[in-house]
Amino acid sequence: MRPTAGKHNPSQAAQLGLELVAAAPVVAAAVALDETDAERVKRVRTAVDEIQAGNLEAAAAILDPLLAAEPEDFDTLHAGAVLRLKLGRFAEALALMQKAVTKNPGDAQAQQNLGAMLARQGRLEEAAAYFTRAIAIDPRNVSAQTNLGLIYQSRGQIEAAVGCYRKAIAADPAAAEGHSRLAAALKDTGDLPGAIAAARRALELKPSYTEALSNLIHYLEHACDWRELPALEAKLDKLTAPALARGVKCGEAPLLSVVRSADPVRNLRVASSASKDLAASMASLNMHFPHERRRGPRKKLTIGYLSGDFRNHPVAHLVRGLFQRHDRERFRVIGYSYGPDDGSDYRRHIAASCDLFVDLRSAGTAAGARRIYEDGVDILIEITGYVAGNRLDIPALRPAPLQVSWLGFPGSTGATFFDYAIVDKIVLPPTEIQTFAERPIWMPHCYQVNDSDQPISARTFRRADFHLPENGFVFCCFNNTYKIEPQMFDLWMRLLKAVPGSVLWLLRSNPQAEENLKREATARGVAAERLLFDGKLPKDQHLARLSLADLALDTYVYNGHTTTSDALWAGVPVVGYAGTHFANRVSASLLTNLGLPELIANGLDRYEALVLSLVQDPAGLRTVRRRLAERRMRWPLFDTARFARNLEAALAGIWRLHEAGKPPSPIVIADPGPMETAPAA
Template sequence: MATSNARAGTTSTPICRRCTRRCAPSPRRRTTSSACLALAALPHAPADLLKVARLSTRFLSRGIASLPPARAVDKPRLRIGYLSGDFHAHATAALMVEVLECRDRADFEVLLFSHGPDDGSPLQQRVRAACDRFIDVGALDAAGIAARMRAEGVDIAVDLKGHTAGSRFTALAARPAPVQVAWLGFPGTCGADYIDYVIGDPIVTPLADAPFYSERIAQLPRCYQPGDATRRIVPTPRAALGLPEDAIVLLSANVVHKVLPPIFEAWMVLLHRLPSALLWQFSGGEQADARLREEAARHGIAPERLVFMPPVDMAAHWNRLAAADLALDTWPYNGHTTTSDALAAGVPVVTLRGDGFASRVAESLLAEAGLPELVCESLDDYVERACALATGPKPPIRPWIDSRAFARDLEALYRRIWARAVAGLPPEALPAVSVPVAPAGDAADARRP
């Protein structure tokens, strides 16, 4: 095939250097968080992302004054404050909700600081019911959010957005809490000296990558991404989705900006190798879809072999994914929630390993699901593995979501982080440590309503 057989590494290329300069904050552009997200979707050296994150954070945090220092003290119950605009019908809420429901309510109080919409959705109602207090800070600026968090006595502030759209993580520049953490939203460093830790796992954030983070790495012993085991998939018939019953359906549910030329070329090779296959791509809108069909035609693929799925509500999307035979991951920005959604629908995912957090999320999820053999080292390997999977039996997907165990691991990590702060020690890298989970119904469970 015409694709490169080199390992999917990343180096600082002229394109990436130009992107770094272009993503640098401009005094005329205040909302620059998307610069880091854009770079994460392109081949880049991890050091470049740290550079752009530092520049963006410095610009976004300008003028935010620090509050008087807050001191960590030993206490039996920690108050965790999560900051996000996604506590509604959104992927972040869908990932987190069951972990919030399974938390240890006796030892941890949870406050959600929301700067997102009040959509009244069933998911938002679950999230609200799972926390101790839901505090709307949507009308507040960064300094106002920080003041509210300080007034509420937050011990550990956890930002769930990072450099993603609508983020207000710069509220933490005022240091409202004794310890401040980044988790789940952005796959990489925030470049913020005021965020002490980034929560990952041994695959997405190996300790060897510490030079590429402004935060200290804190590892969970399992995939850093939680999930909801209560979700039930009711497969949508192919006929209702406009998919032929006898076709091999290759799913790409990632947004189109993740579809870069090398991976798209590999997909076209697959379609040549598999004459009965079609590519089922999440629609990027009329113009983007037309461009992808044009590009497919240049590779000798008939336009009708690209079928685009329109936006639908979250539950309908989960249900339709089960119609696919195989999911094709993107590179260097993997599918994150996209990958766990496919696995939950019973669809195996083939991925290409890269350098950096964003390029290893699918690997981390596949390891949890018992499918490490679907992680490829090269584009040629990716194509061969996908061909074999598309024409052979589906590999079994191990149930990987255990929200009760995840909650215990996360709470144990918070305790380790807090203990260092109480001792007056600076943040340091915290390797993964497994925590035994007591059988359901024991005394610890009895403390949770």
């Protein structure tokens, strides 16, 4: 059976469409009323006031009779369209707005609002045309400039987006939203100082602007500029508390929440507020995918993997070897990609490893969801989560009977449209099941897959190639700079003081972070030159150079994930920090499943003591390295085939529950695969 829906055409980034509608002004607020009919004008104005006050029934009582009496009147059509949009009657709203534009094509605001509604459907090419017409009529139309900028940004045309946002700001310098949009685009260009300045300006204009504050905090984290963070985070907590208490969208990005807070209950509340807002927006599309006829036994299950990261990206580095290892007698594998095709080996290999590989870059919400449904996907696995550029709008429409969250986001999505999340008992202990909205699938080993075929370059690097000391102890941490925070950095500096001649080898991410970390080191009595920075290399060469380090150091609130796996695969021991939420328990899971639990520390004091004990016992550290080398190919962590078998057991198990008419329930997978129903939590 085909899904029931309104008419939706392909687009590029349907979730962007949600932002367009949210960014656009209420249509009726901008209606330039025809004054020739005083009584009609008065009634439409009254209806506009009621809409703005949220009194939609009162507005309908005025506008419905007017539409019946004067179905060709532009002002009434225009106001009626926004009323129906507010009421969730999207198809009617769109039809009225299209008619309004036909009646008065010279009205810039009507052109802009029609564009915003089309963008809501993901019809970005058509939307862009209406925004362009609105700008031609009125170059100072702020919403049209901003919305066109969002479309450019979704296409990766960042400089064009920046130009639109600057024009919007020139037209209305006091509009905080324009500065916030500009900040995000400047961050995408690599202009971190510009992004920080624009976000600050947005907050000056609108001090309660939680989205801008959330972004500013994250930009400062990227820059490792911690001086204002305690005050800014306290302000964000205060601003978001009322919304979180009501369970509505709070404005804080879920990713920022897990980066800055190790409180899994608060992480869930932030994610839930975002997912509820997304689900409500998607409901207005009025799409329904019937799944009842698909319930039943299968000779072969169709598994869909949805991601924007099937390219040279940490997620692809992890999953590269998985798809080819699925049992084709029992599973059909489809990859759905909405990210760029970078032509990398990762992209080519993943595409070739799927039975079908579908590029959804040109598909909007409705088209993307419909494609998944019509491909007969039984279980959809989303592997991006709340990362920038995600397409959670697609699973929000529930195109598959069962939907699973995995890998890309270290925590619960808070979404009711995901039935399950793939975890393990270290990152999510059974006693903390209440911190997840999804039902857990507890894997027998680590929840994170790794590629057992990942090549390491045969190139021989020397320490001198990277200005590392020949004889000094080399600590390393190649995590992204936003994961580095003051408490762990304090500890690292104490380590450098305690180990003469040692250095800390870090990833070169942006000049601001390098400058700020050196300043922070100096403030802690450590010479800035003991912090060494190096940029990215091709992955196989990066793995080869990692072996030059003596010991890798984990981060605090948000562990290394792929970064920890990389160090272990390269043969470098990692001291892992085990914390209180998913994001800072990953290294503990990785090390446990490599048979190295002695490298896990459950507190900062233990972490520091463990590192020093390894530094002060060179023979013991050599023994650890030898055990790591021996276990790398024998323990579960890097056994991709074993992971595939256990994942297949999980997928078959949840399908059996589904075909039996049972609701999704937590399950435990026991190696080599039998499923057990988890005890009630």
